[in-house]
Amino acid sequence: NTTPRIVVLGAGYAGMMTTKKLMKYLSPEEAEIVLVNKHNYHYQTTWLHEVAAGTINQNQVRIMIRDIISPNRVRLIYDTVEEIVTDEKIVKLENSEIPYDYLVISLGFETNTFGIKGMDEHAFFIESFDQCQLIREHIEYQFANYKNHPEADESSLTILVGGGGFTGIEFIGELVERIPNLCRKYDIERKKAKIINVEAAPSILPSFDPDLVQYAKKSLQDRGAEIMEGTRIQECTEEGFIVGDNNELIKAGTIVWTGGVTGNSVLGKSGFELTKGKVTVNGDLRAPGYENVFILGDCAWVMNKEDNRPYPPTAQAAMQHAITCAKNIRALLHNGTLEEFTFHDKGTVASLGVTDGMGTVFNGKKLYGKTAAAMKKVVDDRYLFLLGGPHLLLKKGKIRPF
Numbered sequence: 001n002t003t004p005r006i007v008v009l010g011a012g013y014a015g016m017m018t019t020k021k022l023m024k025y026l027s028p029e030e031a032e033i034v035l036v037n038k039h040n041y042h043y044q045t046t047w048l049h050e051v052a053a054g055t056i057n058q059n060q061v062r063i064m065i066r067d068i069i070s071p072n073r074v075r076l077i078y079d080t081v082e083e084i085v086t087d088e089k090i091v092k093l094e095n096s097e098i099p100y101d102y103l104v105i106s107l108g109f110e111t112n113t114f115g116i117k118g119m120d121e122h123a124f125f126i127e128s129f130d131q132c133q134l135i136r137e138h139i140e141y142q143f144a145n146y147k148n149h150p151e152a153d154e155s156s157l158t159i160l161v162g163g164g165g166f167t168g169i170e171f172i173g174e175l176v177e178r179i180p181n182l183c184r185k186y187d188i189e190r191k192k193a194k195i196i197n198v199e200a201a202p203s204i205l206p207s208f209d210p211d212l213v214q215y216a217k218k219s220l221q222d223r224g225a226e227i228m229e230g231t232r233i234q235e236c237t238e239e240g241f242i243v244g245d246n247n248e249l250i251k252a253g254t255i256v257w258t259g260g261v262t263g264n265s266v267l268g269k270s271g272f273e274l275t276k277g278k279v280t281v282n283g284d285l286r287a288p289g290y291e292n293v294f295i296l297g298d299c300a301w302v303m304n305k306e307d308n309r310p311y312p313p314t315a316q317a318a319m320q321h322a323i324t325c326a327k328n329i330r331a332l333l334h335n336g337t338l339e340e341f342t343f344h345d346k347g348t349v350a351s352l353g354v355t356d357g358m359g360t361v362f363n364g365k366k367l368y369g370k371t372a373a374a375m376k377k378v379v380d381d382r383y384l385f386l387l388g389g390p391h392l393l394l395k396k397g398k399i400r401p402f
């Protein structure tokens with residue numbers, strides 16, 4: 001069999017979109033396409049904070065891969081990638097191995113705890129669908145347990161979130177809606193359950209416009225969240241965070257760290273040269289020194305040539321990488337010219353719960369409140385439409401026509 005084989009690793013935003021585009025651009029005679037993923041489903045990483053808080057039905061976040069990508073056209077392998085041996089053009093999986101001619105690495109991010117003592121052992125991470133289901137169940141358990149053990153420490157109801165970046169703040173936005181419901185469900189006084197965000201930088205959401213940051217802060221505080229800025233976490237213990245110069249202990253029943261991410265550890269294990277855990281790719285999205293290896297999404301630093309800084313890692317960028325990557329693989333197969341990636345910024349909107357949010361859209365216009373929340377749902381639904389057309393949108397979309 002001389003048909004070249006393209007192997008795509010990871011069925012997240014970048015991997016799913018690359019596979020879809022390859023199916024469109026290439027005939028089965030031109031290339032065999034293989035998609036490898038840990039699970040038989042794709043999940044929306046950008047909705048994980050909702051899964052963790054329990055504000056969304058988890059099945060809305062999960063999409064069976066074979067519902068989107070035909071197994072008649074793409075070979076689907078559900079297994080865990082352990083290592084890539086580039087010299088031999090082989091990917092080692094937990095249960096088998098697969099040779100490739102062209103490789104797309106889109107395995108997403110892993111949490112970075114920056115070596116904070118105890119964080120790996122004692123905190124949950126908003127990192128995968130499974131972890132987020134565990135966080136949701138853990139929070140609910142704390143409430144059920146407290147009700148059955150009146151002698152229990154009230155701090156078991158506290159939820160402590162380390163990191164006031166995008167993920168941490170979106171998670172707090174869901175918690176301020178979920179916790180009052182849990183208090184009602186278990187007949188617990190609302191003021192007993194604390195939601196605390198701890199951020200080392202002088203302000204939460206450092207990359208956002210100050211007006212938007214103020215809006216987010218006030219919205220969350222008004223709904224009962226405490227936001228501790230300029231507060232360094234010295235250590236995470238079983239009981240909570242030890243913070244600040246005075247080593248104050250903040251006790252909590254649920255501890256979640258959202259303060260940092262890095263590229264998938266498979267990159268390092270496979271010998272790629274890393275900058276802060278990711279590979280700085282060439283303009284055509286290939287790994288430097290490799291003719292046939294593309295690295296996309298949260299595994300890659302893609303440089304903005306205008307200011308010589310990497311673009312922020314977002315789902316929006318990951319999907320755009322996918323299109324350039326698929327076109328460039330087609331160009332390689334057809335001896336054509338590879339194109340350079342250019343990012344088209346469509347803006348960023350953060351949710352602050354189901355009906356609140358803030359952000360900017362493509363023309364720089366700021367959005368607040370219900371308008372921002374509605375825009376966020378449009379963005380989420382647009383992705384579903386791009387991935388699976390009207391059928392998927394009707395099945396899993398956030399805007400319900402009926």
Ligand code: FAD
Pocket residue numbers: 009010011012013014015036037038039042043045046047048049079080081082106107108109126166167170264266296297298299313314315316317318349350
């Ligand atoms: P992912 O979409 O994370 O996909 C990686 C895939 O690889 C997963 O399916 C995973 O199961 C699989 N995988 C991982 N390791 C292995 C392995 N060893 N073997 C096999 N499979 C493996 N971006 C935005 O643009 N807008 C937002 O509003 C936004 N909100 C966010 C909210 C949250 C809570 C989080 C966590 C992130 C948010 N982001 C947002 C960032 C965005 O989610 C990421 O940039 C995006 O998911 C990157 O896409 P990816 O394809 O690289 O990785």
